[in-house]
Amino acid sequence: MGINLTNFLSSKSKNKKMKEFQDLDHIDGVSISSISANLYNTQRDDLVMFYFRDGANHASVYTQSKIISENIKLNLNKKVKKIFSLLINTRNANCFTGKLGYKSLEKIAEITAEKLSDKQKIDEDHPKKIKSKEIIFGCTGTIGEIFPEEKIKSKIPDLINQLKYTQNKYIWMKAALGIMTTDTQPKMAMEECLIGSSEIKIFGIAKGSGMIQPNMATTLAYIFTDADLPNDILKKLLKKNLASTFNAITCDGDTSTNDMISIFSTGKKRHAKIKNINDEKIKNFDESLNKVLLNLAKRVVADGEGASKFITINVCNCKKETEAKKIAFSIANSSLVKTAIAGEDPNWGRIIMAIGKSNVPIKIDRLVIKFGNLIIIHNGKLSINYDEQEVSEYMKKTDIDITVDISNGSKNFTAYTMDLTKKYIEINADYRS
C-alpha cells in the first residue's frame, strides 16, 4: 500500500482535512475535466483536460533520454506565448509510434482547438479563436503500440462539456487519478505564498511510481499557479527547483522516454511585476514552488509498489555540489545498499563501497557516516559508540536517513530513494505476462 505520507504535508499548509492529501480547491483561470476513453478497456478515467480560458504562460522540462515520445516532439515544436489546453492520456506512451503517432496528435489538437473555440463563443465576451498549436500533450503508457487516435478524438466533446468554471478537491483528485498508470495513489500538493502583498496559490499533480514500475513509469508533473509570471521566469524557476526535487529522486536509475514537468501561470492574480528571478519579491514563491515539487517528488518515490522504506541520503561538506550529488546517487542507486535496507540490515560496508565507486576523491580519515542521529563512522573509523543493536533498531523504521559527511568543503546534496524488495521484482518480472 506504499508508505504513509503524512510527513510530506507542508507544515505551512492550511488544509489538512484529509489525512494524506491536501485539499486543492480553485485556481482562477484553470478548468479541469477527466473521462474514460476506454483506453484500458475498463471504466477508469484515462483522459484528462486542463483548459485555461484566457491562456496560461508556461514552461516545460522534458526527459533527458535520447529517444523521446511523439507528444514531446510535438510540444517542442510549438513556439507560442500562451497555452490554452493541456491534454493528458494514459495507457499509450505514443513512443516508437513514428509519424503516425505524431499526426494523430495533430489531428486531436485540431479538433480540440475547434471545440474549445466553440466554447469560447458561448462563454466569453471576447471569444478567442484557439489554435491547435496552443494545445500541448502529456502521454504515458506502453511503448510501440498504435496510438488510439479515434478513441481519444471521440471523447473530446464530452471532455469539454464537463469543464466547470470552479474547481474543487474532488475535481483535482479525479484528475490526479486519471493520469495514473501503475501508481497506487494519486499525487497532489499545494502551497500558498505571497508575491509582494498578493496571496498566490501553487497547486500540482503528478504521476509516476518512482521509475520503478513497468514500462518505465514515466514521471508527469503539472504545476498550476494564479501568479502572473512570464515564460522565461517560469522556465528558470522550474529548472532551478527541479535540481533539488524531481532530479534528486531515483529508484533504479532508469529513465522514461516520456517524462514531462510543466508549470502554467494563469495570471489571474495581480501582483508586482517580476522581471528576474533574483527579485526579492519572488523568493517566497520560489520556496513554495520547491515545496510543491519536493512534496510531489517524494510521493513518487514513496509509491514504488515494492517500496517498504523511504530513504533520504544527505551528503555534506563536499568541495563541489556535483561531487556531493555523485556520492548521493552512487548510494541511492546501489542495489546492494537498497537490498540491505529492505532487509533492515545496518550494513554500512555497502555505504563505504558506494562512496568508493562514486569516483569522488575523499579523505577517509575525515569521513563521518550517520544512520539517523547514530554515528557509525567517525573520522574514518568505526565509532567507539557504535552499538549494532541500537542501529538495528533504527533500521526497522520506515523513514531511513543516511548522512555522509566528507568534511572537505561546504557543498551538500540530498537524494531520495526507496528500498529494493522482492515485491519490486515480482511487479517488474511479471508485468506483461
Next chain:
Amino acid sequence: MGINLTNFLSSKSKNKKMKEFQDLDHIDGVSISSISANLYNTQRDDLVMFYFRDGANHASVYTQSKIISENIKLNLNKKVKKIFSLLINTRNANCFTGKLGYKSLEKIAEITAEKLSDKQKIDEDHPKKIKSKEIIFGCTGTIGEIFPEEKIKSKIPDLINQLKYTQNKYIWMKAALGIMTTDTQPKMAMEECLIGSSEIKIFGIAKGSGMIQPNMATTLAYIFTDADLPNDILKKLLKKNLASTFNAITCDGDTSTNDMISIFSTGKKRHAKIKNINDEKIKNFDESLNKVLLNLAKRVVADGEGASKFITINVCNCKKETEAKKIAFSIANSSLVKTAIAGEDPNWGRIIMAIGKSNVPIKIDRLVIKFGNLIIIHNGKLSINYDEQEVSEYMKKTDIDITVDISNGSKNFTAYTMDLTKKYIEINADYRS
C-alpha cells in the same frame, strides 16, 4: 545452483573429463597449498598460497574504487621485479582497517619470507633469500573488521609444509574452493597455446559472484603461465584483455574495494623472446589469455546466486567503441530489463528505454533489435515478422542474446550480465541477519 557452464569450455581444450570444469594440471614453477585458518570458524579452507620457487614476473590490475583495501595499498607499494608468493585469505577484506590492517600484512609477509627462505635452503641448489616485499596479497570478505593477523600467521608454516613440487587438478580445485566467499562454484579455466613453436600453458582461477553478492563480492582472478614474458608485456596483455572480459561483465553496477586480477609468468618454458605486444609470435598467447579471462568472467556472472539466465548483449556498428559500451552497459545495468528477462517477458520497450538513457545519439530509423535470431525492431519499427508467441518461447531459454544494431559505424561491444530475480533480493537483504 547457478547456470550450467558447459558452453563456456573452450572448444580448443583437450581436457573435458569433468562436465563443467577443465582439468588444470601442472604449471612448472608454481606450487600451491590451501588450508583452514579457521577464519570462518568452520573447517573450510580460507587461506591459499601460491609459491614461485624461482620467482615469477607479474602484473596486476586493481579496483577503480576510490576506497581500497590495505592489501592493495601494500601491493601497490612494492617495486620488485619478481614475486615469490601470492597469499590469499577470505572472510576478511582488510578494508577500512587502517594502519593496523596494513601492519598485519607486513608482519605476515615477514614471517612468510623467512619460512620460504628456509624452504629454499632445503630444496634448492642455489637458495635465494626471499624478501617480504616479494610477497603480494589478495583479501576478500567483510569490510571494517579487525584483520585476523594471528590466525593467519600461525598457519604459514603448515601452508609451506604442504607445498608440493607437482600440481594436479585436485590441488587447483582445492585452491579455487579456498578463495571462494559466497560463490556457489569454484571457477577455473585453462588454455594451451604456442609462442613460436613452444607449447605454453595458461591456467586461471577466480572468485566472485558477479558483484551481486553480500559484501560486494570482490572479484579476484589469478592467471598463471609458464611463458617467459617481462612485466611490462604482462601488464599490457592483461589490461588489453580485461576490456572485453572482466570489464565487460556487470551484475548490479556495484564495485568492490578489493578487486584484483593478476598474471604470473614463471618463465619455465623457453621460447622466442617477446619484446612488444604487436609481435606476431604473441598473438596466439594473447587470444588464449583472452579466452581464459572470458571463461572466468562468464563463470563469475553465471554464479550470481539469484541468476537464472545468462545474458549476452551485443551492440554493433556504433561510431565509437565507447558508445557501443555505453549502450551495452545501459541495457546490462537496467533493473527493468533484467527483471523483464527474469520474468521471461519479451518487453523490448525496456531495451528502447535503456538505449535512450545511454545518452548516445542514435538514428531511430536505422535501429535493429534482435532477441537471438528473432528480429524485433527493424529500421526503427516493430518488425513485420514479429511474433510475440515465438519471442516468448525464446525468452524461456537459459542463455539470452540481445543484439542492438545502431547502423551508424563499425564499432562493437559485448557485455555480459544475468537477470535480476527475487532470489537476489533474498540473498542480499537477509545477508547479515
